[in-house]
Amino acid sequence: GAGVSQSPSNKVTEKGKDVELRCDPISGHTALYWYRQSLGQGLEFLIYFQGNSAPDKSGLPSDRFSAERTGGSVSTLTIQRTQQEDSAVYLCASSLYGSQAPGEQYFGPGTRLTVT
């Protein structure tokens, strides 16, 4: 079946502009994660959605970052007033969360964001 898809694959924006990154998780996966991967770094957790529960936003680096998940499916990560340090690859992952145990995550190809 279809995996996790993300769009756009690449985004170049000017400092100060807002950007929206989209994630389509695997159908039926209730858990959705956003991560940021900077060059040569590990994955930095940003936000987690589980079903209709309130999201865990504890990883968002500043109030310029926000995310929503509509209808328990598609998610959008918004970065307002982008800064050069926001340049990174933004990864989305989904997981079948049928129990209390975290399951394997399926990752999308990522969106490479470059802020000039």
Next chain:
Amino acid sequence: AQKVTQAQTEISVVEKEDVTLDCVYETRDTTYYLFWYKQPPSGELVFLIRRNSFDEQNEISGRYSWNFQKSTSSFNFTITASQVVDSAVYFCALSGNTGNQFYFGTGTSLTVIP
């Protein structure tokens, strides 16, 4: 604190050699999960294994094996008879029992030289 440390930044081996990737973790949770992911040059992370804290049995899957030792808080990954296709960045990750957050290490870049 929840933390994963992969001390090896880069490793190069010659094809057919065995290689072990180290992973050390810190957690306050009594129930937790450990993972390994592979990120090939194409970029997409691929799940390799999940281990829960109550199962210390080592696991073998083909040329891959994992050694989980709670006494040393380590979850090491060994590739036997490495192949060029094994070249990738490998990430170790930790999650508590709520699954809210995953803590990834900084990754180990493995290069297998033909």
